[in-house]
Amino acid sequence: MLFLKELPIWQAFGFSLLTGALAGSTLYAVCVVLLCCVDRQRRHAGAPPPDPKIWLPDHTHHRRQRDESSECSICLGELEEGERCCTLVACRHEFHKECIYRWLANHNTCPLCRHMPLPPASSPPPAPPPHHASPPSNVPPAAHV
Structure with a gap:
């Protein structure tokens, strides 16, 4: 029969250490996600x-009426x-x-x-009217269509 003193620490408590580390990291990740959600909601909803x-x-x-208050x-x-x-x-x-x-x-x-x-929602700016300007001066005349 083996006693705890005879086993290395990682074998004696390995399972519980692994389980604890996994549970702790999962809890940490859940807390980080929740804090991010709360922070985002506070910034956007409260403005x-x-x-x-x-x-x-x-x-x-x-x-509207004489006796209305x-x-x-x-x-x-x-x-x-x-x-x-x-x-x-x-x-x-x-x-x-x-x-x-x-x-x-x-x-x-x-x-x-x-x-x-x-x-009220601001209406989008009106579309500019069609512009039929002359082509840029640096384009050769043969390229005009």
């Missing part, structure tokens, strides 16, 4: 939209007749102009419903 003053037009608040859910103040306000296009929620500008500088969602009030 606020471009400056709302550019893409979110303001308007004058008008009550509405409030800005950011500052909890009344939206008074004639005040400058902004309405988010995606969800139609209305806020004081300065309140929503400050909110969107730090957040990328509507404060009420969490819709993402993305700026």
Whole structure:
């Protein structure tokens, strides 16, 4: 019968060392992948939209009915007749102009419903008109078609 003292260390504990190393390296790889995913999600999902003053037009608040009252859910103040306000296009929620500008500088969602009030997609630049210019001067005249 062999005792642990008589066996070299790699034979006595070889199986458990190999199993531990394999489990440890697998756990390390899983942690690295998860951290990369979380980091990517945090960088891309949390970025606020471009400056709302550019893409979110303001308007004058008008009550639809005489007894209707509405409030800005950011500052909890009344939206008074004639005040400058902004309405988010995606969800139609209305806020004081300065309140929503400050909110969107730090957040990328509507404060009420969490819709993402993305700026309108910029249209691609128009295609240049067909250009029928004369051929370059360094091309011999025989090459013109």
